[in-house]
Amino acid sequence: MIRHLLSAGDLDAATATLVLDTAQEMASLADREVKKLPTLRGRTVVNLFYEDSTRTRISFEAAAKRLSADVINFSAKGSSVSKGESLKDTALTLQAMGADAVVIRHSASGAPHRLANWIDGTVVNAGDGTHEHPTQALLDAYTMRSRLGRLSGLNVAIVGDVLHSRVARSNVLLLHTLGAKVTLVAPPTLLPVGVDAWPAETSYHLDSVLPDADVVMMLRVQRERMDQAYFPSAREYSRRYGLDGARMRRLPEHAIVMHPGPMNRGMEITPEVADSPRSTIVEQVANGVSVRMAVLYLLLGGKV
Amino acid sequence: MTTYLIKGARILGGEPTDLLIRDGVVAEMGSGLSAAGARVVDADGLVALPGLVDLHTHLREPGREDAETVETGSRAAALGGYTAVCAMANTSPVADTAGVVEQVWRLGREAGLVDVQPIGAVTVGLNGEQLAELGAMADSAARVRIFSDDGFCVADPRLMRRALEYVKAFDGVIAQHAEEPRLTVGAQMHEGEVAARLGMTGWPAVAEESIIARDVLLAEHVGARLHVCHVSTAGSVGILRWAKERGIRVTAEVTPHHLLLTDERATSYDPVYKVNPPLRTAADVAALRAALVEGVVDIVATDHAPHAVEDKECEWAYARPGMLGLETALSIVIDTALDQLGWDGIAQRMSRTPARIAGLTEHGLDPAVGVPANFTLVDPAARWTVEPADLASRSRNTPYAETTLPARVVATFLRGEPTVLDGKATK
Numbered sequence: 001m002i003r004h005l006l007s008a009g010d011l012d013a014a015t016a017t018l019v020l021d022t023a024q025e026m027a028s029l030a031d032r033e034v035k036k037l038p039t040l041r042g043r044t045v046v047n048l049f050y051e052d053s054t055r056t057r058i059s060f061e062a063a064a065k066r067l068s069a070d071v072i073n074f075s076a077k078g079s080s081v082s083k084g085e086s087l088k089d090t091a092l093t094l095q096a097m098g099a100d101a102v103v104i105r106h107s108a109s110g111a112p113h114r115l116a117n118w119i120d121g122t123v124v125n126a127g128d129g130t131h132e133h134p135t136q137a138l139l140d141a142y143t144m145r146s147r148l149g150r151l152s153g154l155n156v157a158i159v160g161d162v163l164h165s166r167v168a169r170s171n172v173l174l175l176h177t178l179g180a181k182v183t184l185v186a187p188p189t190l191l192p193v194g195v196d197a198w199p200a201e202t203s204y205h206l207d208s209v210l211p212d213a214d215v216v217m218m219l220r221v222q223r224e225r226m227d228q229a230y231f232p233s234a235r236e237y238s239r240r241y242g243l244d245g246a247r248m249r250r251l252p253e254h255a256i257v258m259h260p261g262p263m264n265r266g267m268e269i270t271p272e273v274a275d276s277p278r279s280t281i282v283e284q285v286a287n288g289v290s291v292r293m294a295v296l297y298l299l300l301g302g303k304v
Numbered sequence: 305m306t307t308y309l310i311k312g313a314r315i316l317g318g319e320p321t322d323l324l325i326r327d328g329v330v331a332e333m334g335s336g337l338s339a340a341g342a343r344v345v346d347a348d349g350l351v352a353l354p355g356l357v358d359l360h361t362h363l364r365e366p367g368r369e370d371a372e373t374v375e376t377g378s379r380a381a382a383l384g385g386y387t388a389v390c391a392m393a394n395t396s397p398v399a400d401t402a403g404v405v406e407q408v409w410r411l412g413r414e415a416g417l418v419d420v421q422p423i424g425a426v427t428v429g430l431n432g433e434q435l436a437e438l439g440a441m442a443d444s445a446a447r448v449r450i451f452s453d454d455g456f457c458v459a460d461p462r463l464m465r466r467a468l469e470y471v472k473a474f475d476g477v478i479a480q481h482a483e484e485p486r487l488t489v490g491a492q493m494h495e496g497e498v499a500a501r502l503g504m505t506g507w508p509a510v511a512e513e514s515i516i517a518r519d520v521l522l523a524e525h526v527g528a529r530l531h532v533c534h535v536s537t538a539g540s541v542g543i544l545r546w547a548k549e550r551g552i553r554v555t556a557e558v559t560p561h562h563l564l565l566t567d568e569r570a571t572s573y574d575p576v577y578k579v580n581p582p583l584r585t586a587a588d589v590a591a592l593r594a595a596l597v598e599g600v601v602d603i604v605a606t607d608h609a610p611h612a613v614e615d616k617e618c619e620w621a622y623a624r625p626g627m628l629g630l631e632t633a634l635s636i637v638i639d640t641a642l643d644q645l646g647w648d649g650i651a652q653r654m655s656r657t658p659a660r661i662a663g664l665t666e667h668g669l670d671p672a673v674g675v676p677a678n679f680t681l682v683d684p685a686a687r688w689t690v691e692p693a694d695l696a697s698r699s700r701n702t703p704y705a706e707t708t709l710p711a712r713v714v715a716t717f718l719r720g721e722p723t724v725l726d727g728k729a730t731k
Contacts, residue, residue, distance in 0.1 A: 088617055108619035109492075109503040110573030129621070131503030169503055193508070194500030 004123040005295055006112050008134040008170040013177050018303075020142050022294035023287070029066065030290070040069035043100040043300055048074045048090070048115075049126075050106040055261060055285065056126050060103045060135075063292035069300075072099070087111060091118035101300055104128070122299045130164045136260055137170035139291040141178060143280050144215055146287070147256050152179030157209045158200075159185040159241060160219030160268050161230075163192050167260045168219060172200045185209050187241065189230045190221075206241055210250040217258040218243050218268045238267055245272040256280050305720060307331075309339050313347035313681055315671050317647035320348070325677045328720035333673055345725070347681050350714055353651050355387025355678035356634065357658040357667050359479070359557055360454070360533060360605035362626070363389075363420070365411060366404070367396025372610035372698045374408060378417035379696040380608070380630040382723035385680035385713040386418050388659065388667045389608075389630070393425040394455040400425035400436035402444035409446035417723045417731065421662055424448040426467050426478060430456050435467060442474040449663045452479035454533055455580075457515055459485050464519060468528035477529040477555075477661065480519055482540070483581065487511035492621060494567040494582040502570060504620070507582045509537040516540050520547035520554050531661060532556040534607050536581040538591035545600045555661050557605035558592050560629055560636035565589075565703060575616050575623030576703050579609070582625075596653060597644045603658045606633045610699030628702040631695055634682065635709035642684075666719075677720040686712035696729060 109129030322337035393399035412420020424441035495506020609626025659668025
C-alpha cells in the first residue's frame, strides 16, 4: 500500500492500471447530471501551491470537490526561505488543521519528499521543480489508452526540453512500467547528462523518429533557454524540433499529438497541429480531472 | 603546570611506551617511568598520534555565532583529536583584513582548546575582484600564510596568477576552491545519473578539473605554491598526478565525506547531504581513496561547515551546502583507509603534512623528547554511534547521524595540557 504519490516510479504496473481503470469509472460520472460522489465527505484536501499553475490547481480542486472533500487552497508564492514561513512550518500548520491530503506544487525538486517527512497525511506531488509530475503522466497514459486502446508496445516520442521537464521524467517512468517504448527527442543540450540510465531511447533527430511514432508528446520550451545557450535561436529550435503540418503528415495515420500545456504556439508546435484532430490537448485537460479523482480516491480511501 | 604521565601509549601503533609531559613538552619517554606528583593517564591499548591539524575549518565567528563559535568549533576539534585548525575566511565580516584575522586568532587563544590559525581571504569581500591586503594579514599577530576565498573560486585567471605570485614574498600559499562558476550556475549536486533522475541542476566534474588544470599551470609558470581544497573527482586526481610528476609545487586535500559518501545520498532530498563540492560517484570515491594512499592527494581536511537548523531543515535547493566534520573525521579515515595507510600514514595525512603546508612548526611532530606535547590518544577498538545532539559543535548537520563508527579519541593534549580527557572536553 502506498501512502503518497511523489514519483511515477512509486507505481507498479498493477497499481498504475488500477488508477487508470478507476479514472475511467470516474470519467463516466462526468456524463451524469449530478457529477458528485460522496466518497471523501468530511475529508480535507489542501492545494499547497508555491508556483502559479491555474490549470493544475483547478484540476485538483475539481477532482476533490467531485469526491465531496473539503478543499483548501493555499497559495504560497515565492521562496519559503526568503519570504515568510518555512515549508516545515507550513507543513505543521496544515497538519494542525487536519489536512488528510496535501497536493503540493513547488519550484524546488524534492519539496514533496521533504513535506512527506513532516506530516502524517497523504502527499500528492503536483509538480516539483524539474523533477516529476506524476499525475500528468497518469493523465497522459489515460489519454493514450483511451485514444489508441493500449499502452503496451506503443512507440512514444517525447520531444523538447527534457532536461528541465518534470513531465518527461514522470512519463518515462510510468510508460516504461506500462510497457510502452519511449524515445526522447531533443537537441543534445536539452538532454540531461546521465540520461543513458533512463529506460528510454534518445534521438537528436525528430524527422527520423516520426514515421514509427504512435504518440508524439511535445514539451513546452521556454524562450529564456536561448539566453543560456541551450540553442541558438527560437527560430532554429522550431525548424529542428518544432512540430508543424509537414512533419505531422509523416506520422502514421493513427498517431496522436499531445502537449501538457501551456503551449508556445509557433515555438514547439504550430496552430495547425495543435488544432488538428490528432491533437489531444483539450482531452488531456478533461482527463486530468478524472485521473486526479482516481488518485485521491485510491490514496485517501486506502485502496492502493 | 600539572605534570602528566601517560602510561603505555602505542606511538603510531608501536610498542607501549610511557610519556612524561612537563612544561608543555615531552620530558621523558621510556618504559616503567614514574614521577612524583604526576597525574597518571592510563593509555593501555591507546594509539598516540601527533595532534591532528585541519587545514579547512569553518568556525563561523564572526557573523554566524548561532551556527558555530570559535570556542564551540575548537571544542569539537579537540574532541576529534585536533590540536590546530585553520579557520576559513568566509565569515561576516570576511577575514580580509588584519583586524578580522587577529580577532579570530585572539578568540582561538582565549578558547584555548586548539591553536586557531586564521586563513585570510584572497580578495576583498571574497568578491574575486581586488586582492585583499595579503601582506598586512601576513604581518599581523595572526601571521597568516594560507589565503583562500573558499566558498568561492578565484575564477579570474589573471587575479589568480597575481595572488600566487604575490604571496611568494612571505612564503604564502593560495588554497583554491576549484569551481568554474560559469559551469555551476544553479548547481545542486553532482551532474550525472542521480541528478538526472532527481531533476536537480548538475555540478559537473569538469568545473573542478578545469580550474585545477589551469591553476597548476599558473603555479608552474610563476613558481608558486598552490593548495587545492576538497578535491572530489577522479579526473582531478589525474591532473594532480601529472602536475606532481612535473615537479609543480601543488598540494591537495580530500574531505572525509568525499572518501565515504556518494551522490546516491541525495535521493532522500535531505539537505544534510548537500555540500560543495558535491558528493560524487562510487568511482570517484574509489579514486580519491587510492590517491590518498598513493600520496597524490596529500592530506585529509574536514571542510567542517556548521549550519543552523533552519538552513538545513528546508527544501534542498534553498539549503546551505556543507556538513560537520571535526568530530568524525578521524573515525572516517580509520574506517576507509587505516588498512592501507597504517597509523604512520594517517599521522602523515592528518597531522604532519597539513602542519607543514600551514607553516605550523609546533604541530605535526611525533611525540619525542623535547617536542611540544601536542598529541592525541585514540582507542582503535572502540565503536561509537553518532548522536547529533551529543556533538560539541553548535550545529547538528552531520551526515553520519545514527551511524556507528570505529575508533574514539580518548585524550588530546595541547602544549602539555589536556583539552580532552576520558573522551570529554576539559573546558
